[in-house]
Amino acid sequence: MQSYIKTIEDLSLNAWPSHQLQIYDGWLLRFSYFYTHRTNCVEQIGVSTIPLKEKISYCESIYSHWGTPCIFKITPLSDPTFDSILSEHGYQIAHPTEVKIQKLEGFCLEPDTFVNLDKDISWEWLDALFSLKGTTSRIHRKIVPTMYAAIPKDTIAATIVRDNRIVAIGLGILDRDHIGLYAIHVDPSYRRQHLARSICIRILKEGIRQGAQHAYLQVVPDNVSAKSLYHELGFQDFYSYWFRLKRV
16 A cells, blocks of 8 residues: 555656755755645655754745745655654644545546547646636746646646636646546536536546556545545545645
8 A cells, every 4th residue: 555655646746746846855845836735845755864853944944935834745654753743843734635546447437528638738728727726826827837838747638618718627647557637627607517527537538548547636625526526436535645834
């Protein structure tokens, strides 16, 4: 189980690059102007040799310079005592996330509506992402396209058009024999029409066509409708992670 968690964590790192990063004694310091927790946190990817107190202090100084909270990602691969140490240092739990997986052998569901697929992430897709997420920050609108452009793996960009505009999007990211589902968004006016279901199914089937044998995704615990959909699609709970955050 631990080795497969490591695999999924590696795939997730490949799938979602940060705007900037530093490597520090087995830790990866990621920075993206606090666009998401995942792209703006410290991840442990190797063996540490420097004392923890010194490392935490260093990370706090870096994120203070960047002008964002200092955030550490905690996964089942983390030493349990590290989470306790961060708690003692005033770090609060933030943005718990569930990771779900499934084997794609025998996957035979069909979409309810037509879905456009493209191997490239277009400006139209990005504009729809910003619109559907309500992204207004000028710096995020500037850097996020560069983050998507930096994805080093093959992608499957999905869209559904209604009334001459994009009302639903999704992204599949292929890596080894896996397909990851990311950025599933639907315009509130078009929800309850199975558009997210169609997006996910279409991406998964295209992933299978391109050699994917496994799928994974990440979802927050309180997104009940998304979790219900993912259960219908065959995804099963695998592990959870969370972040420890402190403003410095």
